[in-house]
Amino acid sequence: xxLASAGPGASAVNAAVLVxxxxxxxxxxxxxxxxxxxxxxxxNCHEALKAYEKERHDLVxxxxxxxxxxxxxxxxxxxxxxxxxxxxxxxxFTHKEVLLKALREGADDFISKPLNLLQLRxxxxxxxxxxxxxxxxxxxxxxxxxxxxxxxxxxxKLRTPITAISLFxxxxxRSARENSxxxxxxxxTLAHEETVYLDRMVNDLLIFSQVMEGGRxxxxxxxxxxxxxxxxxxxxxxxxxxxxxxxxxxxxxxPDMQLDRTKIVFALQQIVENAYKFSYDTGRVVISAAENDxxxxxxxxxxxxxxPREASEKVFEKFYQVDPDCTGQVRGFxxxxxxxxxxVRQHDGTLTIASEPGRGTTVTMMLPAR
Numbered sequence: 135x136x137l138a139s140a141g142p143g144a145s146a147v148n149a150a151v152l153v154x155x156x157x158x159x160x161x162x163x164x165x166x167x168x169x170x171x172x173x174x175x176x177x178n179c180h181e182a183l184k185a186y187e188k189e190r191h192d193l194v195x196x197x198x199x200x201x202x203x204x205x206x207x208x209x210x211x212x213x214x215x216x217x218x219x220x221x222x223x224x225x226x227f228t229h230k231e232v233l234l235k236a237l238r239e240g241a242d243d244f245i246s247k248p249l250n251l252l253q254l255r256x257x258x259x260x261x262x263x264x265x266x267x268x269x270x271x272x273x274x275x276x277x278x279x280x281x282x283x284x285x286x287x288x289x290x291k292l293r294t295p296i297t298a299i300s301l302f303x304x305x306x307x308r309s310a311r312e313n314s315x316x317x318x319x320x321x322x323t324l325a326h327e328e329t330v331y332l333d334r335m336v337n338d339l340l341i342f343s344q345v346m347e348g349g350r351x352x353x354x355x356x357x358x359x360x361x362x363x364x365x366x367x368x369x370x371x372x373x374x375x376x377x378x379x380x381x382x383x384x385x386x387x388x389p390d391m392q393l394d395r396t397k398i399v400f401a402l403q404q405i406v407e408n409a410y411k412f413s414y415d416t417g418r419v420v421i422s423a424a425e426n427d428x429x430x431x432x433x434x435x436x437x438x439x440x441x442p443r444e445a446s447e448k449v450f451e452k453f454y455q456v457d458p459d460c461t462g463q464v465r466g467f468x469x470x471x472x473x474x475x476x477x478v479r480q481h482d483g484t485l486t487i488a489s490e491p492g493r494g495t496t497v498t499m500m501l502p503a504r
Contacts, residue, residue: 148172149262150189154182154196154208155224160249164195167251168258179203183211190216193262195245198225198232206235213240218272220265222257224249289340296336300329334371352394352480359423359430360385362395366402367421372410379413379436384422388430389503397477401485404470405434405497412495413438428503435496441489449487450475 151171153164161175174191176182178200186194194212196205203211209221223236226247233244242261245254303326310319367373367381409419417437424431441449453468475485482502489495 149193150174150191151258152176152182152185152191152194154179154194154200154205156197156200160197160224160247163249164254167249167254171258179205179208179211182208186212186215190219192265193220193222193258195222195224195258197247198223198236206232206239209236209239209241218265218268220261222261285339289336292336293333296329296333300326300333303329352397354392355395356390357393357395357398358390359388359393359398359432362399363402363406363421363423363432366399366406370403370406370410372407373419376410376413376415378416379410380418382418382420384420384424386422386424388423388425391430391501391503393481393501394477397480401474401477401499402432404474405485405499408471409434409436409438409495409497412436412441417494425503430501430503432499432501433496435494437494440491440493440495441487442491443489446487446489450485 149171151168151173152175153161153168153173154176155161155164156177158177161177165173165175174185174189176185179202182194182196185191194208196208198205200208205223205225209223212219212221217240220242221240222243222245223241224245224247225232225236236244242264243257245257303322307319307322307326310322363383367383373379373381406419406421413419413436419437420433420435422431422433450471451468452472455468471485478485478499478501484498484500486498486500487495488498
């Protein structure tokens, strides 16, 4: 079931509404007013629960005062059956205690008696809209969990054969050198390099699966940003592969900051790796960190190939990759900068990029110094 639109006056396709009131005239009025929905009626809490167990209605519209168990009791019982159920309470009372009790039990909205036709229709449409949006969000979160689990499983499964292939190639490479077979040695070396790259790709997949499972929470701890940047530089695979690119790191005194170390290191890694990846064989990468006006600013500048303006606006999109040579063979997944910016935003910071083709790129990370 899905809403055609989520605003006031929206209609639902086959949405089921259960009207619960001990007065038949009220039940009939609601049934006529909500003609675009499939409306069922119940005269008390017991009848309502039987009807709800028979069919999970999209929304329950319940009066507070009824013989036996009242509308608050019904609200509680329905939320126990389905915590995502949408329940609107109808009441002729404005006692704060009644409203607070209904809110504590998870009421989605209130309608005052005597009923107003427009108020009734608007409240139902809004409650259904919120319910479907929550369900859609829950479905998306479940899909993310399934995707991250799949990525993690694939990554672990690929690790063993890749390791075995790498060992075999190393043995062949050793034998080729001993027998002075240059052709075989050269080709085995190329195959081994590709295996190493494949292993890195699998490792990246594993990291992305962990990132997706990590959710939006932050695991904060005291961090020295200068130290984190130094560690990232020392471990950079792209930097090691470009010995002709000079590295300059301009440190300055910075306060210890409460950061999610894993996420900030991930963001720094993506920025630094890209700086070397898109540099020429010779050039310069400059990293600076400074405190200014209550913010910590980290800049990573390279003298590399640069990025066209239209690409600069897309680099933070999922799966987008800059392809300067138009080969369609850019390595990586195009997820690094997307997650880097998400992690910086979680720290109330910003991540921006400025670039000019042929003149290099500068990425700026700003974090509040608090």
